[in-house]
Amino acid sequence: MNDLGIVSGGFDFIINKKDEWIFLEVNEAGQFFFVEGWCQELPVVDAFCQFIESKDENFVYRPPRRRLTLKEAYLAAKKAGIVP
Template identity: 30%
Template sequence: MKKMNLRFGCIDLVRDEDGDYVFLEVNEQGQFLWIEERCPEIAILGEFCDFLCRESGITFTPEQWPNLSDYLASERFSTTHKMSLELEINQARAL
């Protein structure tokens, strides 16, 4: 990440037949909300918001961050996004 001058990225790895990890690529954004859907106590959405704001020099208190349930219930979360997230969550459940 340092060599690419990236502050955040999601990497794809595979394991070869010897059990060694092989780097494939780095993506600008990974899928992570399924983690909070399965384990609400993790509050990963708030942690991610905190990370982005800290990196941007913006300060908020932790109680200002949304949790996944609040976000899904908000007016900002459109029907299109709901369908997309539900699809991702169902795909993750199938794994």
């Protein structure tokens, strides 16, 4: 990512029949919030918000006492009139 000049990216991999991970691409504007919809135990939205706020390319996620979920973020945006 340093060589590409980016600090955030969505990585695409496949896992073959030998359980080997194969890198496909990194996308600076990759979509990944859907992952939390599949597995609500993963703090995707909370970690990403912390990362953006930190402005630190060496960011390390530190779970808060109460984390922000995708659902809560959407409802707050809706209440603020940001999303329909």
